[in-house]
Amino acid sequence: MKKIRKLVLFFILVVLGFSISYASITTFATLLSVSGVDIIYANPGENCMNEVTISWHSSKANSKLIYTTADDKNYEKAKTIEVTGIYDETSFIYYDVCKFYKCRVDLKDLKANTEYIYKVQTDNIVSREHKFKTAGTGSFTFGYMSDIHAVNYDNLDLGMTAVKKLQTVQTLINRSTKESGKLDFMLTTGDEVWRGSQYSNWLEWSKNEYTTATEDYLWAGAPGNHEYYTQTTSSVWNYYPDKYASDPSKIYEDPDYFYNTYFNAIKGVPQNGPEGVNSCYWFLYGNVLFMCIDSMQSSEYAKLSIIRQWFKEVVKKNEGNYQYIVAYQHYPWYDFQTGVDKYAYRWNDIFDEFGVDLALSGHMHGYLRSKQLYNGAISDDEMKGTYYVVSPQIGDRPKAITAYNNVDLFGCWESTINYPDYSAMSTITVTKEGMTYKLLNVKGEVKDEFTIKAKRPYILQNQIKEAAFDSITLSSDSSSISAHMDPNNMQYVKNIQLIIDNEKVKSCNPDANKVSYVSVSGIDTNKVHDCVMNVTFIDGSKKTYQTKLATGAKSNIINKLALESTGAKMKLSWEVSENASSYKVYVDDKEYASSSNNYAEIDLKDLKYNSKYSLACLDASGKIICMKDIYYTNYGDMNLDNKIDKNDASILVDLILKNKDFDETSIKFIDNNKDGRVDIGDAYKILSCANNTIDKIKEGTYLVTIVDVDGNLLAFEEVSEGADLSITAPTIAGKTFKGYSNPYKNITSNLVLVAYYE
Ligand SMILES: [Fe+2]
Ligand SMILES: [Fe+2]
Structure with missing residues (x-):
C-alpha cells in the first residue's frame, strides 16, 4: 500500500538546495513535469496472443489511446479508448519530483500474430507512433538485453556517454534483426535505467533521438536493483540504510518502504504475481510461458517462499498452454566472474521439477552461459535440465573474469572488456523443435550460439483448440451427416473424422488440404444415428464429441424454397420433386396459411426479422409427407423492406x-x-x-x-x-x-x- 510520505522533508530539502554526492558528481533534486503524454510502453498481457497492456503518463486526467493494425497506416479503422488516469503524486518525490496521471489500457481482443500501431493523446498533444506485435502459433524471435542503465547525463563511471549508450542499444537491435530476422518483442532482466527514482532517466529512455527501442517493441521488463535505487544511496533500503541493518526482514513490514514503486509507476505489467509482490508476473507469448521473478524481493528473509509457491502454482495452472518455460530475474544465477552459484540455489529444485528450459539474468555486466544443468550438475538426459544465462550489459563497467571453480558447468563465459563498446545482446528464436540462442556484439558477430531441444511436444494453447472445436457444427439432412468448421480455424486442425453408427467413417484434413467440412452420405433416412466426431489438432492432441442425430423426413422433395419481401407482403414460393396435394405454411411453428399452389403470402406485420417459416407438403389424405424450415434472415435486411441500408x-x-x-x-x-x-x-x-x-x-x-x-x-x-x-x-x-x-x-x-x- 502506497502512502504519502514526508513531503515536508522534500520541501525543506529543496529550499536548502539539497545536494547529493555520489561517486565523483554532485546532482540536484529536479522538478520535472510530463509534457502531454510520455513514458509510453506496450507491456505483455497475460496471453499475448490477444492481450497487450498499453501504459503511459499524462499531464492531464483525461487522455486516450488510439490503436489499429499496422496495415491501417492512416488510422482510418482505428479504435479509440478514453482513459481517466490515476493521479500519482507520491512515486517520484525524492530525487526528480514528478506528478502525473498514470494510464493503463488492458487490450483484450487483439488479433493473433498481428502488428499493431498506436498513439496516445491528451488535449491536442499526440505522441509519436508506437508499435507492438501479438503472438501467433508459429515460430518467433525475441530480443534480450540487460543492464541498459539509461541516464540523461554523462560523467558517471559509466564508461560511455549517455547518448552513446542509447545509440548502442539501437546498433545492437539493428545487428540482431539482421542476424535473426524481425524481433517480435523485447525482454530485459532489469537495470533499464541508472536510478529508478530519477524520473529524468525514464524520460531519456523514452526519447527517440538515439534509439526507437521502446517505441518499436512490446517490452517485458524485470525490476533490477537500479529500478529500486534512490539517488541518495545504492541500497534498496532507500531511506533506511541503517534502520534495519540488524534485521532486514523488518523492512518489508514497514509501510514507508517503497520497494518496487518506481518500477510499477513506470510499467504496466500483468497483475498476476504472488500476493503483495506486483512486480513478479507471468505471461504467455506463443508457445512459451515467461515467468518474471523480482529478485529484489526473493531473498530468504523477504518473500522467497511466497514467490516460489506462486511460481509452482502458475506453472501447474498453465499445464497444456506452453511448450517451453523461460524464467527471468535481475540477480545472476551464477557469478560470471567466478562460476560460483549466486542465486541458482534458490530456484534450481523448482526449475528441475517443472522443466524450466531457459533461465535469464543480468546484473553482473559480463556473459556467462551454463550447459544444461539438472540437480546442480550437467544433465545426462537432454530431456531434463535448464540453461542458465547471465547477460552482458549495455556499455558500462565491464567486469573481469577471475578464477572459475566450476568450469565444467559452463558452455561459454566472456567479459565484455573484450567487446567493442562493452556491449552485447541476445536473440532467442523459438520453433516447434527448440529454442536457438545467439549472443551478438555491436559488430554483429555471433559470440555464442546454442540450441535448447524441445522437451515437450509442440502444443496449441487450450483456448485456440476450444475455439476451433466450438466452430465445428454437426448437421444432418435426409441421408447424410456433416461437420463444417469455421475456415479461420482450419489451420489448427489436422483431421476431422466422423463415425456414424460405428460403421460409416469419413474424414478430412483441414490444415493440409484446406477443406472445412466432411460429410457421411448414404445413411438411412428417418432414423436416429449415433455420431462420433474425432478432431485431431496440429499438435497431435485430440478431442471427441458424441451425439445422436436424426436424418429428416423427405425434406429433400422441396426445392427452390424462396422468400421475397414485396410491399406489405412476404411471398413464399417453392417447387417440389414429387406430387403433393396441398401445402401448409407455419410462422414460428404456428400454422399461418394453407395453399394448393406453389406459393403463399404472409403479411409483413406478422413477421419479425428472425421469423422462422416452415413449409409442409401434404398428401391426398392430409398427412404431412415432408417439412422444411427457412429463415428470411437478412442479407442485412433487418426491417424486411427489401432494401439494405x-x-x-x-x-x-x-x-x-x-x-x-x-x-x-x-x-x-x-x-x-x-x-x-x-x-x-x-x-x-x-x-x-x-x-x-x-x-x-x-x-x-x-x-x-x-x-x-x-x-x-x-x-x-x-x-x-x-x-x-x-x-x-x-x-x-x-x-x-x-x-x-x-x-x-x-x-x-x-x-x-x-x-x-x-
Ligand atoms: Fe547493472
Ligand atoms: Fe544490477
Missing part, C-alpha cells in the same frame, strides 16, 4: 445492445465477418452492401460480397451451398489484385470478402 444496421445494433441471443440460423446469415457470432462488426458490414435490394433469398444460397479495404462494395455474387465463388475480383486501374481476406471456396454462409490490391 443504414436503418438495417441501426436495428441490428439495437438488438446487439439488448443482448439478443441469435439462433444458429441467424448467425449463419448475419455473421458476415465470420467470427462465429453476431456482433457490432456485422452491423458495420451491413453497410458494405448498402443500397442493394434483395430480390430473392433462396434456400441453400448465400451472398458473397466483395468490398475494398475501406468497406466500399465492389461486387457480389449469390453462391450455392458448398460452391466456390465464380466471379473474379473487379479490376482497378493501376492496381494489382493480391487476394481475398477469407477463403472463397466451399461457401457455407454469407460472407464478406475484403479484396486486397497493391
